[in-house]
Amino acid sequence: xxxxxxxxxxxxxxxxxxxxxxxxxxxxxxxxxxxxxxxxxxxxxxxxxxxxxxxxxxxxxxxxxxxxxxxxxxxxxxxxxxxxxxxxxxxxxxxxxxxxxxxxxxxxxxxxxxxxxxxxxxxxxxxxxxxxxxxxxxxxxxxxxxxxxxxxxxxxxxxxxxxxxxxxxxxxxxxxxxxxxxxxxxxxxxxxxxxxxxxxxxxxxxxxxxxxxxxxxxxxxxxxxxxxxxxxx
Numbered sequence: 309x310x311x312x313x314x315x316x317x318x319x320x321x322x323x324x325x326x327x328x329x330x331x332x333x334x335x336x337x338x339x340x341x342x343x344x345x346x347x348x349x350x351x352x353x354x355x356x357x358x359x360x361x362x363x364x365x366x367x368x369x370x371x372x373x374x375x376x377x378x379x380x381x382x383x384x385x386x387x388x389x390x391x392x393x394x395x396x397x398x399x400x401x402x403x404x405x406x407x408x409x410x411x412x413x414x415x416x417x418x419x420x421x422x423x424x425x426x427x428x429x430x431x432x433x434x435x436x437x438x439x440x441x442x443x444x445x446x447x448x449x450x451x452x453x454x455x456x457x458x459x460x461x462x463x464x465x466x467x468x469x470x471x472x473x474x475x476x477x478x479x480x481x482x483x484x485x486x487x488x489x490x491x492x493x494x495x496x497x498x499x500x501x502x503x504x505x506x507x508x509x510x511x512x513x514x515x516x517x518x519x520x521x522x523x524x525x526x527x528x529x530x531x532x533x534x535x536x537x538x539x540x541x
Contacts, residue, residue: 347382400541
């Protein structure tokens with residue numbers, strides 16, 4: 309996995325306004341505003357002590373924490389991102405992620421956020437994402453994956469569960485169960501890290517999207533690691 313400098317699917321910008329308004333075209337499906345992160349996010353997590361799973365934190369909860377000056381700086385860094393995006397009509401959440409609940413209960417096909425996937429909407433939309441603390445999200449080139457539902461052994465299992473023919477109705481079944489959003493990386497797949505502190509806008513699957521959606525995943529949780537802090541919207 310490499311840092312995505314000179315990546316053909318990624319465009320770099322210098323401001324929040326550019327991040328939001330830069331067009332996605334010519335195969336570019338991810339836009340990144342690189343920043344140097346400021347503040348002590350471990351100080352925030354020390355006081356939050358999040359339970360297992362995903363917890364969304366409100367502005368008032370974060371501002372009420374008895375933090376050091378570096379911890380307060382970290383809160384201001386996150387809230388500034390959230391407020392600037394809200395000015396543009398985007399409503400991102402600030403989450404702590406302390407592992408996941410239910411990942412080990414997927415029997416038919418893996419469809420969790422730690423699986424390479426694309427996001428989907430019925431109208432034009434984008435995913436905004438920033439990792440403030442902990443392992444960051446991972447992207448992969450679109451040509452370096454295969455739709456998991458097309459892997460012969462997986463497709464056979466899905467068809468058996470569906471109980472019908474491999475036809476249009478089966479494709480509807482895949483969509484209804486989100487099986488058509490997840491991918492397997494091919495041997496030698498070129499992946500890249502979203503990094504810490506950088507704010508991203510990535511393309512998702514919606515009708516009329518001019519570029520392929522960005523295929524990405526969350527990092528696999530590691531027992532004993534501190535929770536992640538992210539912004540997502």
